[in-house]
Amino acid sequence: MDFDKYQGIGNDFIIVDAQSDHDVSPEQAAQLCDRRFGIGADGVILVLPPREANHAARMRVLNADGSIPEMCGNGIRCMALHVARTRPAVGAQHQVVYETDAGPRTCAVGLTPDALGADVTVGMGPVRILGDLRLGLTGEPSEWAEVDLLGVDVGNPHAVSLRRPSAAIIDRIGPRLATHEAFPEGANIGFADVKDRSFIDLVVWERGVGLTLACGTGACAAVGAACARGLASWGEPVTVKLPGGQLTIWVTAEGGPARMRGPARHVFSGRVDVGG
Numbered sequence: 001m002d003f004d005k006y007q008g009i010g011n012d013f014i015i016v017d018a019q020s021d022h023d024v025s026p027e028q029a030a031q032l033c034d035r036r037f038g039i040g041a042d043g044v045i046l047v048l049p050p051r052e053a054n055h056a057a058r059m060r061v062l063n064a065d066g067s068i069p070e071m072c073g074n075g076i077r078c079m080a081l082h083v084a085r086t087r088p089a090v091g092a093q094h095q096v097v098y099e100t101d102a103g104p105r106t107c108a109v110g111l112t113p114d115a116l117g118a119d120v121t122v123g124m125g126p127v128r129i130l131g132d133l134r135l136g137l138t139g140e141p142s143e144w145a146e147v148d149l150l151g152v153d154v155g156n157p158h159a160v161s162l163r164r165p166s167a168a169i170i171d172r173i174g175p176r177l178a179t180h181e182a183f184p185e186g187a188n189i190g191f192a193d194v195k196d197r198s199f200i201d202l203v204v205w206e207r208g209v210g211l212t213l214a215c216g217t218g219a220c221a222a223v224g225a226a227c228a229r230g231l232a233s234w235g236e237p238v239t240v241k242l243p244g245g246q247l248t249i250w251v252t253a254e255g256g257p258a259r260m261r262g263p264a265r266h267v268f269s270g271r272v273d274v275g276g
């Protein structure tokens, strides 16, 4: 199977032009994403024919554990770059609509001169604030025995802590929170340090993946949470710094549409035996 490897500020994906959702099974996606026994990636993205004629393609995302999320922010930037590079008549226009399992998302790809990278702007759809959660974690040190989170729906489920623990604590409580019974579908857990009204330092423990270098929907969730708490302004651009790089996020209003702008880059093309 032919594939292209892309990364969006270090969140990396195996992108495959496919005809059917079943061209790569969850088990195969997990094998392909393994960084020792496979290609290595945070996820697989299938670029499928659109269901509606005036859309460019349909995106199906598989997390590194094979689970299937509704949406992926860094991934859609990488897919938009892929389509702009491989089918410029379709993907290199100004506003290109892609179908996702969270609904249609519009992308604009600004190809950089070397055409291996691009600055991509994405209409990320509505960011809905779901409300406060206080989750108890038995066996954690007292300051993290209870964690205050804000549930945020970005098409996929997020919960944001506006307190930032140490890396060691994140490694321990991230997976416990991501699979907490409070989240029947699981959740992506963002740990945000709001530096000021236009700058957030963020780390995300992603559902179905673990700690990633960046999370686009997580950046939207963190900005939405900061605005809901009065720590940032609805509609104003916020720079979100993640371990792999930076994104610019606008969230227009509670439940209103968000916009994300950030880089995407082609890493290599390849062919892999997916076996039986």
Ligand SMILES: N[C@H](CCC[C@H](N)C(=O)O)C(=O)O
Pocket (backbone or CB within 6 Å): 011, 063, 068, 069, 070, 071, 072, 073, 074, 075, 156, 157, 188, 206, 207, 208, 209, 214, 215, 216, 217, 218
């Ligand atoms: N792990 C996420 C999907 C990928 C999201 C992330 N990579 C992004 O850039 O938005 C989930 O299960 O909802």
